[in-house]
Amino acid sequence: MPRPDYVHSERVIMPPKSPSCRQIINFDRNKEISEELAGTVKKLLRQRRKLSSFEHVSQVPKPSFREAKELIKLTQQLAFPGFFSPQPVTEVNVSYHIGQVLDAFYDLLSREAATSIRHDCRRYNYDCSDCVERGRLIAMEVVQELPALREILASDVAATLEGDPAAGDHYDQIIFCYPGLFATMVQRLAHRLYLRDVPFLPRILTEYAHSKTGIDIHPGAHIGPKFFIDHGTGVVIGETTAIGSCVRIYQGVTLGALSLPRDAGTRLQGKKRHPTLEDGVIVYAGATILGGDTVIGAGSVVGGNVWLTESIPPGTKVLIKNPELIVINGQTPENKKAAGTRAAKTKKNAPPKAKVAKTVEKAEKAPRRGRPAAAKAANKPGRPAAAKAVVKKRGQ
Numbered sequence: 212m213p214r215p216d217y218v219h220s221e222r223v224i225m226p227p228k229s230p231s232c233r234q235i236i237n238f239d240r241n242k243e244i245s246e247e248l249a250g251t252v253k254k255l256l257r258q259r260r261k262l263s264s265f266e267h268v269s270q271v272p273k274p275s276f277r278e279a280k281e282l283i284k285l286t287q288q289l290a291f292p293g294f295f296s297p298q299p300v301t302e303v304n305v306s307y308h309i310g311q312v313l314d315a316f317y318d319l320l321s322r323e324a325a326t327s328i329r330h331d332c333r334r335y336n337y338d339c340s341d342c343v344e345r346g347r348l349i350a351m352e353v354v355q356e357l358p359a360l361r362e363i364l365a366s367d368v369a370a371t372l373e374g375d376p377a378a379g380d381h382y383d384q385i386i387f388c389y390p391g392l393f394a395t396m397v398q399r400l401a402h403r404l405y406l407r408d409v410p411f412l413p414r415i416l417t418e419y420a421h422s423k424t425g426i427d428i429h430p431g432a433h434i435g436p437k438f439f440i441d442h443g444t445g446v447v448i449g450e451t452t453a454i455g456s457c458v459r460i461y462q463g464v465t466l467g468a469l470s471l472p473r474d475a476g477t478r479l480q481g482k483k484r485h486p487t488l489e490d491g492v493i494v495y496a497g498a499t500i501l502g503g504d505t506v507i508g509a510g511s512v513v514g515g516n517v518w519l520t521e522s523i524p525p526g527t528k529v530l531i532k533n534p535e536l537i538v539i540n541g542q543t544p545e546n547k548k549a550a551g552t553r554a555a556k557t558k559k560n561a562p563p564k565a566k567v568a569k570t571v572e573k574a575e576k577a578p579r580r581g582r583p584a585a586a587k588a589a590n591k592p593g594r595p596a597a598a599k600a601v602v603k604k605r606g607q
Contacts, residue, residue: 285316321350327411370437390424391440401430449485461496
C-alpha cells in the first residue's frame with residue numbers, strides 16, 4: 212500500500228487541514244540532546260555496580276513469554292478440540308489434528324521446561340541437574356496427565372453452565388468466552404509444572420492469564436473439580452490456598468494471607484498462609500478470606516463484602532448487616548412517606564379554590580396601565596425590525 216504524500220522518512224508532515232495549512236515536525240537532533248542522552252547512558256552504566264541483581268546481562272537463555280502463550284493455545288486445542296483450531300476439525304481429520312497438536316505441545320513444553328531449569332542452574336550456579344532430560348521427562352508426565360486435565364476442565368464447564376443462568380443452554384459460549392474458565396485452565400496446567408519444581412514457567416503462564424482476565428491465581432493453589440469463577444475481575448487466590456470440589460466464587464474475592472512481617476519472603480516460604488475452602492462453598496462478590504488456619508466448612512456461604520479471618524463450620528452462612536443508606540435527591544420508603552405528609556399539610560393550608568378563582572378573574576378584568584416593558588424595549592434604536600414585529604404581535 213503506497214504511503215500518503217504527507218508521510219516521509221526523515222520528517223513527518225501533518226495532513227493538511229486546508230490547502231494553505233501545513234505543519235512540519237522536524238525530528239533532527241541538535242548537539243545538546245545528543246550530549247544529554249550520552250550522559251544518561253553513563254549514569255545508567257555506573258548504577259550497575261549497585262543494582263547488578265536487577266539486570267540480566269548474560270548469555271543464559273530465558274523462558275519466552277511468546278512461547279508460553281503458544282503453549283496455552285496448544286493446551287486449549289487439546290482440551291477443547293475444534294474450538295480454538297485455526298482450521299475446521301471434522302470426524303475425518305480429528306485424529307490427525309490431535310496428534311499434530313500434541314506433538315507440538317510436547318516439543319514446546321520440553322524445550323521451555325528445560326530452558327527454565329537451565330536458566331536458574333547457570334544464573335545462580337546450581338549443580339547440574341541434566342535440564343534437557345528433566346525437561347523431556349516433565350513434558351511426558353504432563354502429556355500423560357492430559358486426559359485427566361481435560362476431564363476436570365469438562366467438569367468446570369459443566370459447573371459454569373449449572374451455576375450461571377446467563378450462560379444459556381449450551382457449553383459453546385462458556386468455552387469461547389468465559390474468562391474464569393480460561394484462567395482456571397491455565398492455572399491447572401501451571402500447577403502441574405509447579406508440582407514438578409519447574410521454575411519461572413508456571414508463573415509466566417498464570418501471569419499471562421492474569422493480564423488477560425484480571426484473575427490472579429497462583430500456580431501453587433490446589434483447586435478441585437467443578438470449579439466456577441463468575442465474572443472474575445479482581446479475584447485473587449494465593450499460593451497455599453486449598454479449594455475443594457463444586458466451589459463457586461464471584462468477582463473481587465480474595466483468598467489471601469494475613470498481615471505479613473517484613474521478612475515473610477524467607478521466614479514463611481513453604482508454610483500455609485492462605486485459607487481452605489471445603490466442598491460446595493460459595494463466596495460472593497467482594498468477600499475477603501484470610502489466613503492459613505482459616506477453614507470454610509463444606510456447603511457454607513460467605514456473603515458479599517464479608518471480611519473473614521476465622522474458621523466457620525459446615526453449612527454456615529456469613530453475612531454483614533445492611534448498611535445505613537443516605538439518599539440524596541432520591542426516594543426511599545422513609546422519605547417518600549415524609550414527602551407525602553408535607554404535601555398533605557400544604558394542601559390543608561392552601562386557600563379555597565373559589566377564592567383563588569375570584570382573585571384570578573379580578574386580575575384579568577383590571578385595566579392595563581401603560582405598555583408592557585417588552586413592547587417598549589422593542590422600539591429602542593438598534594432593535595431589528597423582525598424582533599419589533601414579534602413583540603408587537605405578542606402585545607396584540
